[in-house]
Amino acid sequence: MSEDVLVKVEGAYKHFPIKQGIIFKHEVARVHAVDGVDLEVRRGETLGIVGESGCGKSTLARCITGLHPLTKGRILFEGKEVGPTPDKAFRREVQMIFQDPYGSLNPRRRVGSIIGDPFDIHGIADGAERKRRVQELMELVGLNPEHYNRFPAEFSGGQRQRIGVARALALKPKLIVCDEPVSALDVSIQAQVINLLKDLQDELGLTYIFIAHDLSVVEYVSDRVAVMYLGKVTENAEAEELYAKPRHPYTNALLSAASVADPDEAEKRERIILTGDVPSPINPPPACRFHPRCPKAQAICSTEEPPLVPREGDLPDHLTACHFPVQLGEHLTQARAGIAQESTEPTLGVSE
Amino acid sequence: MSLTELAADAVPADAEPSGRKIQGRSPFRLAMSRLMHDKMAVASIVVLVLIILFAIGAPLLASWTGHPYGAQYPDIARDSWGLPKGPSKQFWLGADPLGRDVLVRAAYGARISLFVGIAATVLATLIGVVIGVLAGYIGGAVDAILARFMDVVLSFPYLLVAIVIATTFRPHSTWLSLLLTITVIAIFSFAAMARIVRGQVISLKEKEFIEAARSLGAGRMRIMFVDILPNLVAPVTVLSSLLVPTSIVFEATLSFLGVGIQPPMPSWGSMLNDADYRSSLWLLFVPGGLLLLTTLAFNLLGDGIRDAFDPRSERLITRK
Numbered sequence: 001m002s003e004d005v006l007v008k009v010e011g012a013y014k015h016f017p018i019k020q021g022i023i024f025k026h027e028v029a030r031v032h033a034v035d036g037v038d039l040e041v042r043r044g045e046t047l048g049i050v051g052e053s054g055c056g057k058s059t060l061a062r063c064i065t066g067l068h069p070l071t072k073g074r075i076l077f078e079g080k081e082v083g084p085t086p087d088k089a090f091r092r093e094v095q096m097i098f099q100d101p102y103g104s105l106n107p108r109r110r111v112g113s114i115i116g117d118p119f120d121i122h123g124i125a126d127g128a129e130r131k132r133r134v135q136e137l138m139e140l141v142g143l144n145p146e147h148y149n150r151f152p153a154e155f156s157g158g159q160r161q162r163i164g165v166a167r168a169l170a171l172k173p174k175l176i177v178c179d180e181p182v183s184a185l186d187v188s189i190q191a192q193v194i195n196l197l198k199d200l201q202d203e204l205g206l207t208y209i210f211i212a213h214d215l216s217v218v219e220y221v222s223d224r225v226a227v228m229y230l231g232k233v234t235e236n237a238e239a240e241e242l243y244a245k246p247r248h249p250y251t252n253a254l255l256s257a258a259s260v261a262d263p264d265e266a267e268k269r270e271r272i273i274l275t276g277d278v279p280s281p282i283n284p285p286p287a288c289r290f291h292p293r294c295p296k297a298q299a300i301c302s303t304e305e306p307p308l309v310p311r312e313g314d315l316p317d318h319l320t321a322c323h324f325p326v327q328l329g330e331h332l333t334q335a336r337a338g339i340a341q342e343s344t345e346p347t348l349g350v351s352e
Numbered sequence: 353m354s355l356t357e358l359a360a361d362a363v364p365a366d367a368e369p370s371g372r373k374i375q376g377r378s379p380f381r382l383a384m385s386r387l388m389h390d391k392m393a394v395a396s397i398v399v400l401v402l403i404i405l406f407a408i409g410a411p412l413l414a415s416w417t418g419h420p421y422g423a424q425y426p427d428i429a430r431d432s433w434g435l436p437k438g439p440s441k442q443f444w445l446g447a448d449p450l451g452r453d454v455l456v457r458a459a460y461g462a463r464i465s466l467f468v469g470i471a472a473t474v475l476a477t478l479i480g481v482v483i484g485v486l487a488g489y490i491g492g493a494v495d496a497i498l499a500r501f502m503d504v505v506l507s508f509p510y511l512l513v514a515i516v517i518a519t520t521f522r523p524h525s526t527w528l529s530l531l532l533t534i535t536v537i538a539i540f541s542f543a544a545m546a547r548i549v550r551g552q553v554i555s556l557k558e559k560e561f562i563e564a565a566r567s568l569g570a571g572r573m574r575i576m577f578v579d580i581l582p583n584l585v586a587p588v589t590v591l592s593s594l595l596v597p598t599s600i601v602f603e604a605t606l607s608f609l610g611v612g613i614q615p616p617m618p619s620w621g622s623m624l625n626d627a628d629y630r631s632s633l634w635l636l637f638v639p640g641g642l643l644l645l646t647t648l649a650f651n652l653l654g655d656g657i658r659d660a661f662d663p664r665s666e667r668l669i670t671r672k
Contacts, residue, residue, distance in 0.1 A: 065567050091569030104560035108379060108582035118568050151378065167564070 006175060006207050007064060009039040011073035014059050018282070032281045033059040035231030036073075038308065041175070046201065046208040048222030048239065050215060050254065052278060056231040057211045058099075061179045064209065065096045077175075092122060095168035099180040101160035105152040111138075111163055112148040118170040137166040141196060158189035165196065169204070177209045182217060194221060215258040219243055224317075227251050230281055230289040233308055237318035247311055247318070247325035250290050252332055272332050288323070295332050296324045380585060386660040393656025396649040403646055407466055410459035417444065419453035421460055422616060426451040436632050446634040448626050458638050461618040465646070468530065468619070469600035472537035476599070477592045479538065480545025481584065487546065488553025489576050499550070505543040511605070514540065518611035529614040537602045541595055545588070552587055556580050586661035593654035597647035604643055 014034035019025040033056045041047045049057045062068045064075060069084035076082070082090055098104035105114055116134045119125040125133055135145035141162040152160055161181060168176050178197065182190040198221065200206060212218045218225055219239055226236040227250065235248040246252045253272040260266045274293045279285050285292050291301035300323055308321040326332060387393050406413075414420050429437055429447035436447040445455040487498035514536045523529040556562065557580070565579045600620075606612030607621030615622060620639040627635035 062563070067563055067567055088569045091567065094567075096564070096567045098560045098564060100560055104564050106561040106565075106579055106583070108585065109579075110378075117565070117570070121568055121570050121574065153379075164564075167568075171568075 004043045005040050006043045006078060007039075007041040007209075008076040008079075009037055009060075009064065009073070010076070012037045012039075012060070012063060012070050012075065013072035014056075014063050014068055015071045029282050032056075032231050032284050034063060034070075035281075035284065037228075037231070037233050039226060039233065039236070041207060041209055043174075043207055044201075044205055045223040046210050046221050048218035048225040049209065049211045049228060050213060050218050050225060051228035052213065054278065054281065055228045056281070057228050058179050060228070061096070061177045061209060061211050065094050065177050066090060067096075088122060092171045093173050094175045094177065095171065095173040097161075097164050097168050097176060097178045097181045100184055101157050101164060102152075102184075104164055105160055107152055109151075110148070111143075111150050111152065111155075114152070114163060115166045115170060118167065122171060124171075133170070134166075137170055140169065140200075141166045156189075157185050158192060161185060161189075161193050162196065165193070165200070169200065172204070173206070175207045175209065177211070179211050180213070181210075183212060183214065190217065197221070215255065227254065230279065230284050232289055233319075233321065234290065235318075235320045235322075236308065237320075238315070241315060241318055245314075245318075245328055247314065247320040248290075248322045249294050249296050249324075249326055249332060252326050270331065288321070296326070298324065383586070383657075383660040387656055390656040390659065392652050393660070396653040396656065399645060399649040400653065403462060403642070403649070404466065406459055407462035410456065410463060413459050414456050417442075417453055417456060419443075419456050421456060422452070424451045425453075429453075436635070438632065438634055445638050446632065448623070448635060449632075450626075454623075454634060454638050457618045457623060458620070458642060461620045461623055461639065462642065462646075464530070464613055464617060464619040465600050465603060465621070465643070468534055468537070468603040468613070469596045469650075472534045472541065472599040472603070473592050473595045475534060475538035476541035476595060477545055477588060480542040481549050481581075481588060483542065484546040484549025485553050485576050485580060485584075488550040489557055489572070489580065491554075495550075498546070502543040502546050502550075505540065506547075508540070510540040514602075514606060515609065515611050518606060523614065526614045526617040529612070530617070533603055533606055533612045536606070537599050540602070541599060545591055545595070548587055548591055549584060552584055553580055556583055590654065590658040590661055593657045594651065597650035597654070600643065600650070601647055 012034055013032075013036055015030040015032055017027040018029045018031065020028045035056070037056075037060060039047070039060075049060065051057050059068065063070055066082055066086035074081050077090060077094065086094075105111075112131065112134050115137055116130045119130045119133060131148070135148060138145045138148070143159060143162050143166065147154075152163065155163065161184075164181075181197070182193050185193060194217065197208065201208060208221070210218065210221050222239045224237065225239045225242045226233050227242075227248065228234065229250050235242065235246065235251045242251065243255065246255055249272075253274050256270060256272040260269065272295070274295075276293050279289075279292060285302070287303055287305045288294070288297075288301045291297040294301065304323070306321045306323045308319045310316050310318055311320045311322070311325045314320070410421070419425070425447065429443055429451035430449075431437055436449050436451065437443065438446045440446070443453050443455070445453075445458065448454055448457065483498055483502070487495040487502075517536055518529075518532060521532060523532050553576075562575060562579060565575050570579070603612055603619060604621030604624065607619045608625045610622075610625060613619040613622055620643045623639040624636065624643075627639075
């Protein structure tokens with residue numbers, strides 16, 4: 001199994017200091033964006049990462065692509081450690097597709113030079129050869145190569161995201177980290193971009209880390225899924241397994257909040273309402289991060305951190321960080337029904 | 353919206369309908385076309401072109417009037433009291449106390465004033481952009497030092513310091529005085545440019561396209577000057593177009609005080625210095641009027657450029 005591991009994240013921490021002071025800045029607090037994450041991405045697969053806004057999934061993505069150096073821990077790419085300032089060889093292998101198709105393309109540069117940038121930076125091709133390659137890429141992602149000289153402002157959101165995909169593909173990378181690549185797009189366009197990504201994966205043998213907060217999108221694209229909450233991975237399993245048999249109470253709550261197309265189905269479903277807000281990552285709760293909101297929480301949850309390991313009766317790669325994993329058919333709503341009713345606090349779990 | 357978008361995405365190989373080739377228009381060209389629809393800006397451009405022609409045509413004027421550059425006519429251009437004569441057939445715009453033709457001097461002075469104004473602006477813009485980009489992008493200690501440096505420069509009583517610099521390094525040749533004047537103006541103008549550029553860069557560097565460039569492996573220099581610089585074209589163009597008239601007035605002020613351009617080289621400011629206002633009003637109105645016209649035209653053009661680059665910005669003067 002270790003043979004086909006492309007990326008291995010070991011005990012990754014990323015804290016952002018909050019500084020104050022006019023002349024001598026000193027750290028007054030830190031945002032625990034990523035707080036002890038272990039992950040593995042296998043060659044050729046798609047690992048989905050889901051979680052609410054602010055759970056650290058985008059920061060984790062940026063750490064993996066080497067945009068942010070880790071505070072602690074390490075990331076191995078093909079068995080080699082990625083340092084705080086990755087070299088060009090690493091940059092060539094790992095690319096990123098960004099969330100905002102408007103913000104991620106330089107508005108003052110032509111599409112041809114945006115997509116051609118990687119060739120320039122790595123000294124691979126220039127002049128007519130560069131133009132030919134850029135046009136090939138544009139064709140590959142379904143753009144009209146004639147539009148080589150246009151500016152990003154002249155394209156629609158979906159087309160812009162295709163430009164972003166073409167740029168990411170230019171260097172024939174092994175890994176592409178997609179940071180919510182479709183959440184800024186119209187639903188119909190989302191499907192096109194996702195299908196494009198899937199086709200390209202089959203064609204070019206790419207490995208994806210796919211970050212999203214839309215559970216149905218993640219279910220559709222991912223081979224395996226990791227659920228994050230406040231900078232930690234709470235559950236990690238095969239996509240089908242995770243959706244069919246979620247063990248962590250948080251995963252259950254997330255899944256119950258996802259919208260279902262069939263209204264009858266939606267009616268029947270048990271909706272788990274979480275109390276309170278997501279705690280601040282500046283001052284996260286001790287031990288299990290989820291315990292203040294968890295319907296199953298007990299004393300041990302606030303004193304001892306549950307390890308991310310396979311739980312009883314699960315497949316060996318279904319990992320759950322919970323002392324009291326949810327059993328199939330268990331009614332989570334009843335566990336804290338009393339509190340849920342008293343509380344007038346807004347519901348919830350998943351933003352959007 | 354989604355339907356048309358869908359269609360556009362689904363059929364990427366769309367043929368241009370009319371057979372007309374659709375040319376991508378750069379934001380710069382869009383701004384230029386907006387500028388050309390601004391009557392005030394176009395009028396300013398016309399005025400500036402006339403003034404530039406006036407400056408370029410200085411030798412031509414000299415040969416038409418028959419009064420070469422620097423020639424003095426103490427006998428015919430002055431009355432029996434030794435005072436300069438006013439506009440006449442021979443001296444269209446009158447003569448100065450040394451008996452020189454004011455028209456010819458004003459034309460040669462236009463060369464100096466425009467040259468100093470533009471050269472100082474270019475120099476100030478270069479220094480300002482480089483310092484602003486470095487401070488904004490690198491941040492940290494570099495930014496702290498550069499930002500404090502800008503604050504110090506901005507808080508100096510610039511006129512006093514300029515006078516001290518100009519008198520301390522009192523140049524021996526007029527060309528050196530020209531260089532010194534340009535340098536002094538640039539030193540006191542770059543800070544405003546650097547501050548604005550720094551602010552822009554700080555907001556630009558958080559944009560995703562900069563992260564994209566970093567993840568592609570682009571180095572700092574490349575990001576600063578290939579990715580960020582094109583995004584500064586609008587604010588820098590606007591600011592430098594407004595810096596030109598300021599520099600021209602700065603030069604005139606220094607020269608008027610006798611610490612800028614040294615005689616016999618003419619500049620509008622030193623011509624004002626020559627003026628004996630009580631009796632010879634033309635000595636005041638010719639260089640003064642040219643100065644006013646030029647700075648007004650540059651300011652209006654600068655406003656127009658700002659409107660053209662940023663249509664959302666509020667106009668200082670509402671006009672239609």
